[in-house]
Amino acid sequence: MTTAPIRRTDRRISPVFLGIAAVTAVSGWAAWTGFADNPGLAVFLFVTAAWIVSLCLHEYAHARTALHSGDITIGAKGYLTLNPLKYTHALLSIVLPVLFVIMGGIGLPGGAVFIERGRIRGRWRHSLISAAGPLTNVLFAVVCTAPFWLDALDGVPDTFRYALGFLALLQVTAAILNFLPVPGLDGYGVIEPWLSHRIRRQVEPFAPFGLIAVFVVLWIPEVNRAFFDAVDAVLRALGVTEWDTYWGHELYRFWEGSQEIPGVSGS
Template structure:
């Protein structure tokens, strides 16, 4: 390996200052929420938004890193390994819209805009793993958020949530992590649906016949839109969140944590 090649690879793998800023915001706001410093509601808002942005970066990084090991050596030159959200093919889809959906609706919108040169990758299993890598990161992050709550490690009798005129016997940090963990689970569930345009379809697509893939291809741009149109239907929405709540229960966490975290998150509503 030449010195120039080593320099190029180092630059391609260097973590972006944008990601460091997001991480610093996450840690600082988490400390403020945990210690009761400043406004708990605004602290929860910053913590959840920063945590969600960090998770989006890690989601896309997982796709890119898995693709690199699968044979696509171009992902580094595209900036996908720097954890910089502005290096993605569609920063609005992968970064801006998911944050807006969290703020407006409290739901984990799947991102997805790293361009993988699939022709460089040999083997159906590798293609499936590349698609699965992002949602699996969301599942892992959900565990990081929810396991401490379920284990009772964050219980703090001196710091309770005040909401709707009541004192709730949970800490603001537990509520914030409950909401963030719920977002991770909702993103994983949505992304793993076998719908064209989502990662779940990318997992099964390599195993379909060429004829089936060609017949589905025209609908790929509309898959996510169709999913969210369905989620606006009350019955479908209730079923979806029943699934997410059940998954929270797997970690021993009551969905009420996420509900209270969501209310704290919306600090602009008083």
């Protein structure tokens, strides 16, 4: 099997990603300690930066899996550096997902890294490449909720607890939406290799509009209610209550400042 000629610079972590990770750490510390005069601002910076980190890891998982599946061009494209500016569509990969979080508190997936599928042999490999991204969101959700399902919340400030709960909600929504078998999303990428050539050719024109269609459908009240009921059920299984996610969202939207957050000073 051909090995990828990956140079050291191709896999060196980008200063851009390190900067985002630093913002996550500093704002998380501010949310934990109550150092910030406005705890909502600290939560906003922490959740947004952590969400971008998860988007970078999502795309990295796609790229790394593709590399080991046969696409030896991944390194030269900069995808292994975790730099979001290297993505094929930085607007779709970072800007729009962040805007969706700010507007509606939902972790809509983005895209994408360009993978040369012609270099990859085997349907299972193609499916695994597509599944690697949302599986990263699943892992991120498990990590965010670990203090909840491990019953290790003693001593955790309410501000930080609510922030983790809201961040976990974003990861769960992203994982569920990504796994939908909708053209343009990872869920369709998982099943696409197993479809006939005729079906794939018929579906292909709709791929650019898949994400938009999901966003529009989620605005239907009945669909939105059913979707978030499913999300809440998953979060409850992980120990996160609707109380945690609700107040996490309220803190995140600090500019509204309409309610007194339980257990949070300065709100």
